[in-house]
Amino acid sequence: MAVEPVTLTSVKAAPNHGRMLRERLATILPQLVLAPSLFATLIYVFVFCGWTIWISLSNSSLLPDYSISGFHHYVELWSNRRWTIAYTNLFLFTSLYVIGATAIGLLLAILIDQRVRAEALWRTIYLYPLAVSFVVTGTVWRWLLSPSTGVERVVHQLGWASFKFDWLVQREMAIYTVVITGIWQASGFVMALFLAGLRSIDPDLVKAAQIDGASMPRIYRRIILPAIGPIFISVLVVLLQFAIKTFDLVIALTGGGPGIATTVPAIYVYDLMFQRGQMAEGAAAAIMILLALSLVLVPYTIWKNWRERREAARG
Amino acid sequence: MAEAAGYDPLGAAGTWRHQRAKLVVYTLLCLFALYYVLPLGVVILNSFRDLPDINRNGLIGLPHSFSLNYWSLAWDKFCVGGTCAGIEPFFFNSVSMVVPATIISTAVGAVNGYVLAKWRFTGSEVLFGLMTLGVFMPGQMVLLPWARVLGWLGLTNTTSGLVLIHCVQGLSFTTLFCRNYYVNIPDDLIKAARIDGAGFWRIFRKIVLPLSPPILIVTVIWQFTNIWNEFLFAVIFSSGTHQPITAALIALSAGGTSVHQYNVESAAVLIAALPPLLVYVFGGRYFLRGLTQGALK
Numbered sequence: 001m002a003v004e005p006v007t008l009t010s011v012k013a014a015p016n017h018g019r020m021l022r023e024r025l026a027t028i029l030p031q032l033v034l035a036p037s038l039f040a041t042l043i044y045v046f047v048f049c050g051w052t053i054w055i056s057l058s059n060s061s062l063l064p065d066y067s068i069s070g071f072h073h074y075v076e077l078w079s080n081r082r083w084t085i086a087y088t089n090l091f092l093f094t095s096l097y098v099i100g101a102t103a104i105g106l107l108l109a110i111l112i113d114q115r116v117r118a119e120a121l122w123r124t125i126y127l128y129p130l131a132v133s134f135v136v137t138g139t140v141w142r143w144l145l146s147p148s149t150g151v152e153r154v155v156h157q158l159g160w161a162s163f164k165f166d167w168l169v170q171r172e173m174a175i176y177t178v179v180i181t182g183i184w185q186a187s188g189f190v191m192a193l194f195l196a197g198l199r200s201i202d203p204d205l206v207k208a209a210q211i212d213g214a215s216m217p218r219i220y221r222r223i224i225l226p227a228i229g230p231i232f233i234s235v236l237v238v239l240l241q242f243a244i245k246t247f248d249l250v251i252a253l254t255g256g257g258p259g260i261a262t263t264v265p266a267i268y269v270y271d272l273m274f275q276r277g278q279m280a281e282g283a284a285a286a287i288m289i290l291l292a293l294s295l296v297l298v299p300y301t302i303w304k305n306w307r308e309r310r311e312a313a314r315g
Numbered sequence: 316m317a318e319a320a321g322y323d324p325l326g327a328a329g330t331w332r333h334q335r336a337k338l339v340v341y342t343l344l345c346l347f348a349l350y351y352v353l354p355l356g357v358v359i360l361n362s363f364r365d366l367p368d369i370n371r372n373g374l375i376g377l378p379h380s381f382s383l384n385y386w387s388l389a390w391d392k393f394c395v396g397g398t399c400a401g402i403e404p405f406f407f408n409s410v411s412m413v414v415p416a417t418i419i420s421t422a423v424g425a426v427n428g429y430v431l432a433k434w435r436f437t438g439s440e441v442l443f444g445l446m447t448l449g450v451f452m453p454g455q456m457v458l459l460p461w462a463r464v465l466g467w468l469g470l471t472n473t474t475s476g477l478v479l480i481h482c483v484q485g486l487s488f489t490t491l492f493c494r495n496y497y498v499n500i501p502d503d504l505i506k507a508a509r510i511d512g513a514g515f516w517r518i519f520r521k522i523v524l525p526l527s528p529p530i531l532i533v534t535v536i537w538q539f540t541n542i543w544n545e546f547l548f549a550v551i552f553s554s555g556t557h558q559p560i561t562a563a564l565i566a567l568s569a570g571g572t573s574v575h576q577y578n579v580e581s582a583a584v585l586i587a588a589l590p591p592l593l594v595y596v597f598g599g600r601y602f603l604r605g606l607t608q609g610a611l612k
Binding site for chain 1: 336337340341343344347348350351352353354355357358372373374375376423424426427430431434436442445446448449451452453454455456457458459460461463483484486487490514515540543544545546547551561564565568577580584587588591592594595596599602603606607
C-alpha cells in the first residue's frame with residue numbers, strides 16, 4: 001500500500017475552539033445517543049414502578065389521591081373473596097399448564113427427533129399457535145368448546161346423544177378449558193426448545209449406549225433427558241412467566257366467567273383499576289403480580305449467571 | 316434446517332419392531348397435528364359457510380354451502396360496536412400503530428445496542444443491566460402511570476399514544492437483542508476503522524449495519540408480532556373507532572347477546588390473525604429465534 005502523505009488538514013489547522021468542541025462532542029457522542037432511551041427506560045422501569053407502589057399505599061380510589069394510607073389496601077385485597085378465587089385459579093392453571101405443556105412439548109420433540117420425514121412440516125404445524133394472538137386463540141376455542149356449537153354438538157350429531165362436554169359453562173370446570181387452550185398455544189414452543197436441546201446431544205454417546213444393548217426408552221431416561229436438564233429449567237421459567245401474565249386468553253375464552261369462576265390476578269387488576277374505580281387496591285394486586293414474577297425470575301437470573309461464570313471458569 | 320442426529324433411535328430394534336415403532340410415531344404425530352390444525356381449519360371452513368348450514372350442522376363440520384361473501388362483509392360492512400364499517404378501520408388502526416412502533420423501536424434499539432456493545436464506557440454494563448429490567452416488567456405495573464402520562468401529553472385514546480407505549484416498552488427488547496448480537500462483531504474491525512479515521516456514525520453505517528440484517532429481521536418480526544397481537548394496552552388506552560384490531564375483535568365476538576354470525580366472525584378472526592401468520596410462514600426461522608431470545612433473555 002502506498003504511504004499516505006501526512007494529511008494536510010491535521011497539520012495545518014491550528015487548534016481552535018470550534019474544533020475542540022467538536023472533538024469533545026465526538027467522545028461523548030455514544031453517551032449522548034444512548035441518553036434518551038436510557039432516560040425513557042429508567043422512567044418506565046423505576047418511576048412507573050415506584051408510582052404504582054405509591055398508589056397502592058395511597059388513598060386513591062376512582063381518582064388518584066396521593067396521601068398515604070398505609071398497607072390497608074393490601075389487607076383488603078387479601079381478604080377479598082374474588083382475589084382468593086383469582087390466585088387459586090392461577091395456581092391451578094399454572095400447575096396443570098406447566099405440566100401439560102412440558103409433557104406434550106417433550107413428547108413432540110422426541111417424536112420429531114426420530115428422524116421422521118417432513119420434519120419442517122410437523123414443526124410448522126406445532127408452532128403456528130405461537131404466531132396467533134391470545135385474542136384469536138381464545139375466541140376460536142370458545143366456539144369449539146361451547147356446548148351449543150362445538151365439540152359436544154359434533155359428538156351428538158355422530159349419534160352419541162348423552163355425551164356431555166360443557167366445561168366452558170360450568171363454574172367448577174371452566175378453568176380447565178383455559179388449561180386446554182393454554183397448552184395448545186404454548187406446547188409447540190416447548191417442543192422447539194426441547195428439540196434444540198436434543199439436537200445438541202453427542203450422537204456417539206447414544207451409539208455407545210446402543211452398542212451396550214440399552215433400550216431406547218432407557219437411553220432417553222438415563223442419558224438424553226439428564227443431558228438436557230438445563231432446558232427443563234428454561235422451559236419452566238418461560239411457562240411460568242406466560243402463566244402469571246395470562247390475561248387476554250381468559251378474556252377471550254371465558255371473559256373471566258361463568259360469573260367470576262375463571263378470574264385470574266391480571267383480570268382482577270384490570271377490573272379494580274378500570275371498572276370498579278379501586279385504584280389503590282388494583283395497584284396492590286399489580287404489585288403481587290410483579291412479586292410473583294420476581295419469585296420466578298430472580299432465582300433464574302442468579303442461576304443463569306452462576307452457570308455462565310462456571311462455564312467461563314472451565315474455559 | 317438442523318441436521319438430523321447421526322443416529323437412528325428407532326434402529327435399535329429389529330425390523331419388525333422398527334416398523335411398528337415407526338407406525339406409533341407417525342400416528343402420534345398425526346393425532347397431535349389434528350389437535351393443532353383443528354381450530355384453524357374450523358375457522359377457515361366456517362368463513363365460507365352460510366349461517367343456516369352452520370346452525371344446522373354445528374361449527375365443526377364439512378361445508379354444505381360456499382360463499383366468499385362473508386369475507387367482504389367482515390372486511391368493511393359488519394357492525395362492530397355501533398359503527399358498520401367492518402374490521403377494516405381497526406385493521407388499519409393496527410397497521411398505523413405497528414409500523415411506526417416497530418420501525419422506531421428497532422432503529423433506536425440497534426443504535427443503543429451498538430453503543431452498549433462497541434462504545435462501552437464506565438458504567439455502561441450496569442446501565443445495560445438496568446435497561447433489560449424493562450423486559451420483565453408486567454404490563455399491569457405501568458397501567459396507571461401510562462394513563463396519567465398519556466393524559467399529560469394529550470395522547471389519550473390515540474394511535475400515537477399506543478405507538479409511544481410500544482416504543483418505550485419495546486426498547487428494552489430491541490436494545491437487548493441488538494446488543495447481544497453486536498458483541499460478537501470483532502473489536503478489531505471497529506478499531507481498524509477508527510484508526511482510519513471513521514467516526515461513530517460512519518462505523519455504524521459502513522461496518523455494523525451491513526452485518527446486521529439477521530438481527531434486524533429477528534427484531535422487526537418480534538416487535539411486529541408482539542405489538543400486533545397485544546391486547547392489554549390496546550383495550551385500556553383506546554376505545555371506539557380508535558381501537559386496534561385485537562380490542563375490536565373482542566368487542567365484535569364476545570359482545571352481548573345478539574345472535575352470532577359465525578361465518579363473518581370467522582372471517583374477521585382470520586383477518587386479524589393473518590399478518591402475524593404470514594410473518595411466521597415466511598420468516599419462521601427468525602420468528603423462532605426471536606421467541607427463544609425474548610423468552611429466555
